[in-house]
Amino acid sequence: MIEIKDVVKRYGAGESCVEVLKGVSFNIEDGRFAVILGASGSGKSTLLNVASGLDKPDGGSVIYDGENISLYDDKQLTQFRKNKVGFIFQQYYLLPHLSVEQNVKLGADLAKNEDYKSIITAVGLGDKLRKRPSSLSGGEQQRVAIARALAKKPQVLFLDEPTGALDEQTGRQALDYICGLQKELGFTMIMVTHNRNIAEMADIVVCMNSGRISEIYQNQTVKSAYEIGW
Amino acid sequence: MIVGVKDSLKLIGISAISFCAVLVCAMFLNYLIDVNLAADMAGAQAAALYKAQVLTAKVVVAVTGGCLGVAAMIMLFFYIKNYIDAHKNELGILKAMGYSNFRIALHFWSFGFGVFFGTALGFAISYAIMPEFYRAQTEGGALPELAIGFHAEVLAYTVIIPTVLFAVGAILYAAIKLSRPVIELIKDREKCSDKMCREKPDDKPFLVSLKRSVLSSKKTLVFFIMFASFCFSAMTQMSVSMDDYAGPMLMAMMMVIGLALAFLSMLIAVVSAVNGNAKTLAMLRVFGYSRTECCNAVLGGYRPFAYLGFAIGTAYQYGLLKIMVELVFKDFGVPELKFDYVVMLISLAAFILLYEGMIFVNVQRIKKISLKQIMAEN
Ligand SMILES: Nc1ncnc2c1ncn2[C@@H]1O[C@H](COP(=O)(O)OP(=O)(O)O)[C@@H](O)[C@H]1O
Ligand SMILES: [Mg+2]
Numbered sequence: 108m109i110e111i112k113d114v115v116k117r118y119g120a121g122e123s124c125v126e127v128l129k130g131v132s133f134n135i136e137d138g139r140f141a142v143i144l145g146a147s148g149s150g151k152s153t154l155l156n157v158a159s160g161l162d163k164p165d166g167g168s169v170i171y172d173g174e175n176i177s178l179y180d181d182k183q184l185t186q187f188r189k190n191k192v193g194f195i196f197q198q199y200y201l202l203p204h205l206s207v208e209q210n211v212k213l214g215a216d217l218a219k220n221e222d223y224k225s226i227i228t229a230v231g232l233g234d235k236l237r238k239r240p241s242s243l244s245g246g247e248q249q250r251v252a253i254a255r256a257l258a259k260k261p262q263v264l265f266l267d268e269p270t271g272a273l274d275e276q277t278g279r280q281a282l283d284y285i286c287g288l289q290k291e292l293g294f295t296m297i298m299v300t301h302n303r304n305i306a307e308m309a310d311i312v313v314c315m316n317s318g319r320i321s322e323i324y325q326n327q328t329v330k331s332a333y334e335i336g337w
Numbered sequence: 338m339i340v341g342v343k344d345s346l347k348l349i350g351i352s353a354i355s356f357c358a359v360l361v362c363a364m365f366l367n368y369l370i371d372v373n374l375a376a377d378m379a380g381a382q383a384a385a386l387y388k389a390q391v392l393t394a395k396v397v398v399a400v401t402g403g404c405l406g407v408a409a410m411i412m413l414f415f416y417i418k419n420y421i422d423a424h425k426n427e428l429g430i431l432k433a434m435g436y437s438n439f440r441i442a443l444h445f446w447s448f449g450f451g452v453f454f455g456t457a458l459g460f461a462i463s464y465a466i467m468p469e470f471y472r473a474q475t476e477g478g479a480l481p482e483l484a485i486g487f488h489a490e491v492l493a494y495t496v497i498i499p500t501v502l503f504a505v506g507a508i509l510y511a512a513i514k515l516s517r518p519v520i521e522l523i524k525d526r527e528k529c530s531d532k533m534c535r536e537k538p539d540d541k542p543f544l545v546s547l548k549r550s551v552l553s554s555k556k557t558l559v560f561f562i563m564f565a566s567f568c569f570s571a572m573t574q575m576s577v578s579m580d581d582y583a584g585p586m587l588m589a590m591m592m593v594i595g596l597a598l599a600f601l602s603m604l605i606a607v608v609s610a611v612n613g614n615a616k617t618l619a620m621l622r623v624f625g626y627s628r629t630e631c632c633n634a635v636l637g638g639y640r641p642f643a644y645l646g647f648a649i650g651t652a653y654q655y656g657l658l659k660i661m662v663e664l665v666f667k668d669f670g671v672p673e674l675k676f677d678y679v680v681m682l683i684s685l686a687a688f689i690l691l692y693e694g695m696i697f698v699n700v701q702r703i704k705k706i707s708l709k710q711i712m713a714e715n
């Protein structure tokens with residue numbers, strides 16, 4: 108269970124200081140898929156970064172299974188990220204001179220996961236193991252990033268606009284891979300998006316507006332990537 | 338491997354410097370050991386002469402090895418910093434995944450390759466020209482010819498230890514450079530320092546404030562340009578002034594090494610200055626600023642620092658030589674050291690030519706690259 112309590116985040120100092128998160132609280136049960144929805148600039152990415160331990164809050168706390176990670180030092184945070192969380196960003200951030208397989212292995216090594224090849228197959232890249240990222244399409248590159256994150260067997264997966272750089276068709280395909288694997292493996296997933304349709308795929312939807320939560324609701328029925336009509 | 342072998346091969350500047358350093362140091366070290374052995378067996382008169390030679394050799398080894406070693410280390414750090422800046426997203430994602438700073442930094446050991454190539458080659462060449470050097474040292478007949486002995490410790494001091502030291506230095510420096518918040522590495526947003534945030538928007542012309550921000554965003558580059566000018570000024574002037582004290586062979590060697598070192602570091606500095614600001618230059622041109630305005634705004638800011646480096650180098654070499662003459666050669670009745678204005682002016686003229694010429698050539702190079710190419714690179 109992840110508990111976000113009264114999280115405040117500011118950027119800058121003095122007169123130019125802006126409060127980007129103005130006291131945000133919500134909980135997410137294990138194994139759920141939550142979407143953080145909101146317009147550009149509403150503070151979604153900031154919230155995701157704080158919730159995932161990439162960034163520290165200026166106030167409030169982020170609690171994983173009773174442990175307050177906002178009190179962790181750099182070493183503890185590294186350990187936390189290594190054991191608990193995975194990331195997928197809009198940019199793929201693959202290592203350019205490593206092959207698809209080696210890129211995924213970077214994630215697998217951390218969890219001592221020997222079976223990473225099955226994940227590459229699961230995202231449909233089984234025949235592209237030896238290829239360099241630069242020779243892949245955007246959608247394929249994003250699937251490598253997905254495989255790399257999942258090979259680490261994260262308990263919580265964080266995604267920041269994972270389909271933002273993809274066209275509709277490939278984006279939907281990538282979402283489908285991710286959601287299928289989430290249901291199958293049962294990890295918690297928190298995704299940032301500005302696309303209302305994607306929110307229909309989630310269990311919980313957290314709506315952000317200028318640094319505050321404007322609405323939280325649970326979807327009674329969850330749609331698949333092909334049903335959302337996006 | 339996170340850092341490719343290809344990346345470490347780009348360290349040609351470091352290879353060249355370590356080559357020069359080892360070429361000189363291996364020769365003198367070897368000679369030093371052989372002379373010491375000979376001195377033990379020689380008569381009192383020859384022993385005194387040998388002692389003097391040992392002293393000279395020690396100074397040469399300390400000065401060349403020390404200066405060039407520091408130069409190479411600074412260059413290494415500069416490379417690593419640039420490498421991390423250029424790959425910060427990928428390195429950031431590794432950190433986000435849970436790799437520790439140290440584990441990522443371990444991959445930077447391969448930067449030691451550059452040093453290994455240089456030192457190994459320097460060592461080999463040094464032994465190849467050693468007979469010539471030994472003959473020059475014992476010329477005049479006051480001393481008997483010395484046989485060249487091979488000493489394993491010379492290999493250790495000039496090749497093995499430096500390589501290990503640089504590999505370890507690369508790892509440690511990378512670990513320090515990586516120990517910042519993950520978010521800073523992943524996001525392209527520059528960290529807004531408190532000072533920058535507090536600063537009021539100034540009403541100076543755009544190009545003037547651009548000049549300032551270019552300088553403050555690439556501080557290492559400013560330092561590196563200063564360092565290159567420093568090397569140029571110190572090494573050229575020192576080699577000429579040394580003539581009275583060290584003999585023509587040493588002077589020629591110092592001159593060649595100094596010029597090579599200065600030229601290389603200047604080249605690296607100017608190329609990085611132009612490349613590092615290529616995008617800004619391209620953007621400005623898109624907005625319709627003239628080429629001269631662009632180049633002045635982006636590159637003109639480095640100029641005062643280059644000349645400051647030259648001035649410091651001049652003072653440094655004079656001070657160093659003065660101390661050396663007073664400490665080492667005081668018993669040998671050599672003339673007092675005077676500041677040589679002519680040499681300084683010649684060196685300054687050469688420096689102006691070199692610096693301005695390099696900037697000019699590189700700006701021409703940038704002009705040839707189309708805007709699209711520059712913007713597409715990222
Ligand atoms: N490092 C930063 N420094 C200053 N302001 C920032 C920084 N990061 C984000 N912001 C500001 O915080 C606000 C929210 O940003 P973000 O969380 O990225 O929004 P979203 O992801 O919802 O588009 C924006 O107004 C942005 O300009
Ligand atoms: Mg965002």
